[in-house]
Amino acid sequence: MTATTAPTKPGRVAATLPRTIRDIIVIIKRNLLRNLRLPQLIVLSTIQPIMFLLLFTYVFGGAIGGTLPDAAAGEYVNWLIPGLLVQTAAFGAGQTAFGLTEDLAKGVIDRFRSLPMARSAVLAGRTFSDLIRNGFVITLMLVVGFIIGFRYQTSFAGLIGGLALAMVFSFAFSWIMATIGLFVKNPEAVQAATFIPVFPLVFASSVFVPTQTMPSWLRAFADNQPVTVTVDALRGLILGEGALLPGSTVLGQASLSLFYSGLILAVFVPLSIRLYRRSVN
Amino acid sequence: MTTPIVRVEGITKTFGDTVKALDSVSLEFQPGIIYGLLGPNGAGKTTLIRVLTTLLRPDSGRAEVAGVDVLADPKAARTKIGLAGQFAAVDDYLTGRENVEMVGRLYGLSIAESKQRADDVLERIRLQDAADRQVKTYSGGMQRRLDLAASLVGRPEVLFLDEPTTGIDPRSRIDIWELISDLVDGGTTVLLTTQYLDEADQLADRIAVIDEGRLISEGTSDDLKDTLGGSVIELSVPEDRQAETIDALRAICGTEPLIHELTNEITVPAVEGAKTLTEVVRTLDAASITPNDIALHKPSLDDVFLTLTGRPAESEETEEPSTNGQRGRRRRRKQ
């Protein structure tokens, strides 16, 4: 009885690009609706970076102000904002890991995997919706920054360029977080796991203070890692070339930041898609 | 003979090195029926459903659904199936309608089409009044029904329902039974798992009994009952006479009698019906054992289960795994 080996109908849904994009949009909508329906979620995740902004500005501002390059125009908040934008981009990306583990735990991913939808849509939908969400948080932070005295020293275009760079970085970081989420799988455990890459990158960097005072071994890392490179690129774009270390250029740092983001995507997009395909609860 | 709509051949799946969730399971059935997969906790029901719905790759074996080789072409298989998993996979912060429409879109339907079908399905499942409320306000039973609605929206040829009525009150349970029967009348094939014998008995046209990853019996409810040779004798005797009684029954019936742990009732197949019963009564009388209770009846699926697995079917509660009691614990024999 081999009748059932009849050729599989070529009615197979090819993952055509328009179909993939459509599926991604459906997932983005779903994820964003959650943020809209649970406004506490976004309020709470905005409070933390804004608290950072206020605390650092008023607690450390006085002490650090004097050691800053002239490009900061004597205001710590000018120096801090580009750093915090990148920090928020990195922390916010952690949401990607959390959202995925939650969907895994609730069986939603099982449902998606049993549907004839594009395989990449769940991850892409998740990272894009987190990008939109992080864009919102970052914009809000910038507004608070303006209120407490932040002023860009270059041009509006420079500011927008800086924001765009931070968003690209946030998107790339989301894919690292997607990989972590699919690897850890457990919503309770994942929060701690996301800190593992975020903490060293954010604190051993130029986010809060210039790297000059760090021990040389740490500085070698701090000066060259993606968060510092991106923060420096933002400072260059927002405050001018004077904010950079001697020898580096705005274009150089911006290109290097984009290169890092590209590298992260090249590694973690395929990795997370592979993990997704295998993810079994 | 028509082509089977689901065909499983020698599927084996081991988790880790030791847990054999499926041990060379083979089965097949025709379209347009309800096929019941019956087994206690940990039998491997969910694992088999996961293999058939492309969620899990088995270690070996073949699986075909609606003419598509699930392992070779999972993408095509997904266009033919609907799945409602063991736990409702719905988004609490979306409304019922949004949940169903989203799944419709992901099946590839247009916006208008998915709206239309969501309407149909929600009405069918009698959730239209709650359709525009966020799912977090739904009761557990409503969430299960919504999950079922979502699995229907793509009009699948084969619907997989993993314990569709577990944790649902008796009234809603009957609603779901009716719905499933309607679906099958409309031409859908349903494979459902259950731990409840009465559910399999009432609903399923054919039943596969699985236990510890192995298919131990397959057929219609009547087929299964017939394996016990028509009828069974059920009796209870004073505890101090139990061992003796068991020996006598074994001698008469030629099979090992089973003792229900809680009730101490003894069950044994009565191959020759009333004649066997008479013989048992006579023998017990001669040994001056007076049964507390004795009856001859058509076997229930419960008896089938007891005979096939050597233990009663699990009802709601399962004991904690640490007791690791295994079969012996349930068979109380005093020798």
Ligand SMILES: Nc1ncnc2c1ncn2[C@@H]1O[C@H](COP(=O)(O)OP(=O)(O)OP(=O)(O)O)[C@@H](O)[C@H]1O
């Ligand atoms: N992902 C997994 N990793 C390890 N073991 C697993 C996994 N999934 C299932 N198992 C094991 O495989 C066996 C069969 O599990 P399965 O979930 O298929 O049982 P079931 O019949 O659906 O049980 P229940 O009625 O409790 O839902 C069990 O022993 C279970 O512990």
Ligand SMILES: [Mg+2]
């Ligand atoms: Mg199960």
